[in-house]
Amino acid sequence: MDQSVTRATAAAVERGQLHVVLVLAASTGGIGAHCRSLAQGLVAHGVTVTVCAPAGTDALFGFSRTGARFHLVDITPTAGARSDAAAIGELRRAFTGADVVHAHGLRAGLLSDLALRTAGRFPGLRPETPLVVTSHHAMLATGLDRRLQRLMERRVARAADLVLGASSDLVARARELGASDARLGPVAAPPMPPGTLDREAARAKLLGGRTDRPVVLAIGRLVAQKSFGLLLDAARGFGPDAAVLIAGDGPEADDLRERIAAESLPVELLGYRTDVPDLLAAADVVALSSRWEARSLVVQEAMRAGVPVVSTAVGGVPELVGDAAVLVPYGDAEALGAAVRELLESEERRTALAAAGKLQAQTWPDEADTVAQVLSTYDELVSRQA
Template sequence: MADGTSQERAGNPARLRAVLVLGTAAGGVGVHVRSLARGLAARGVAVTVAGPAAAEEHFGFAGTGARFAPVEISAGPRPVDRAAVRALREACADAHVVHAHGLRAGLAAAAAIGRRPGRPGRTPLVLTLHNAVLASGPKGVLARVMEGRAVRAADVVLGASSDLVDRARALGAVDARLGPVGAPPPAARRDGRSVRAELGGGERPVVLAVGRLAPQKAYPVLLDAAAAWKTRAEVPLVVIAGDGPLRDALQGRIDAEDLPVRLLGHRDDVADLFAAADIAVLPSRWEARCLVAQEALAMGVPLVSTAVGGIPELVGDAAVLVDYGDAEALAEAVAALLDDPGRRASLAEAGRAQALTWPDEDDTVAQVLSVYEEPGPR
């Protein structure tokens, strides 16, 4: 796919030039892009990561062997601003391939390299879709229009789950494929007992949730479940690692209802938290190949999740799945596991086995590199 690769790389075959574009400074997208940048650079690709300055502060892309170019791609369903397009055009000036991650990044990249639906361009564009468009009302209408434009401007669309691939095809993608998101295996730095002591739960069971405090994650449903657990003889401590726009509202409800829940804010020791957890929960409205689910299963932490998006195909029979929005079912599933150590042990074993079936970080990098090196753009 990389335009001019055979001629321009003849004297120096190691210098395929790729620009990875992201429009967010948090979450699994940044983890994935950092993993790709490291793996591609290790294979001799000249990698530039373009995105918000806060993303570099959070993920340290420059430490992977990539160059970082600050481009402030605004959030939300509105047109990409011209300053971001100019900065991105400069970053992509000598790229053999541009790989955008997410809808906002895809729109900005398409504008920067002159790609439009049905209009070929010199520089190939790969778009990875990590999230579904969930907004409703006027914002949702605009977001879906922008989604279609981004998908149809790309040479290849990689979906992080099968439903995203189906959506891209329905929107007119020329080439849409499943693009599994591998992640480096988590490694705890501290033992679970010391982390539990820090959390202040004593010997109580620990139920862990990890993710941005945003509507998609459906944390109000988890708080409903936590209210039900208050009647248990041994009340579990629910800890939520992450930050976001709903923090004040969630904390207000926790205080008002005296719920056994702690908001931990952003943490860079998520693996340590998993080591301390008895159960992980994922109450989300939608997820693709959620890194939190991958980390929980890989570390042998029993997972209770909603059966949404790419979760069922990711976890198979190695997690307990409930319907989205059903707080009673979530509460009962967690309570049943807390009361059944044997079931927790079998899920831990099944989770580790399931994790071995997923593409790893090297597999993911190799797949992406093979896409880059396909014959040139349409």
């Protein structure tokens, strides 16, 4: 048992009484990977873990293989009276006998709160069960959607016994909205599996045998937050021979594909990929054009792999990378293009940044640190209820 787990929680674990429920909406990336890491670490500490998530999530992340119980709850991306009522009912069943509920994201937090606060007539379900909410994303909607999101944010921030922000700006936001307790809760990137190809083989596979072209790699969901349109704006500035590869899928795929074809841009959409280690092995630079990020999983993977990073200076990225990456203002395609081109033209600079990135990565909390911190917060909440 980790020393950060105090006697109250340790005793509960030993009696088999500590039961934690993790709740998340559909995820194909960082949130799902974090929850899997958390589930595995908690189970290793003897905690009973239930994961509540939509269909397909268990197959993608393997929660059941960690020793956690998987409880199917269809948490939809947007509100709906019928779907929300069904999700709340399933959450009530999953929460029965729980000592802590830990929701990840705004929708999961809101529905978890509603399930707990309307639990009076359900035997074994305690309305006072502590609710932890991890905030992974900034709310970037506009107009009416923005006002509705702010109302939900405020409700969740004030309802939670503890809000963990994945970056400092999210912690500040939770406090601004009235959270009684908000703290930094960094999300560690799980270690990547080893690649199957060396650099030359990976480049040959991606470039059709022409391995002398510089490769600029971007990875992420094709959604507005990632601002891949900005990357396309900057692509011509990377240099005449640069191959720009974007791995990921999402609702903006068709629009991006049409623009690439219409403007004859040196960009290829690779679709959803599971061979990220091989993609990183082939890359000369990883580019991040996002409007906002917390602790970008892609940035962490790239720097650990020794691939230089150029990123927009948004959200938690500056505190994550320190001086070990090149940061440019968001929205400035010219600056993004110039920064990438400068790196592609200087092997010495790329080598220096690759080394700096690996050193910076050693300062980040790993999965064990993250699990220990979360267990410590559970301990506080459980002790208050004792």
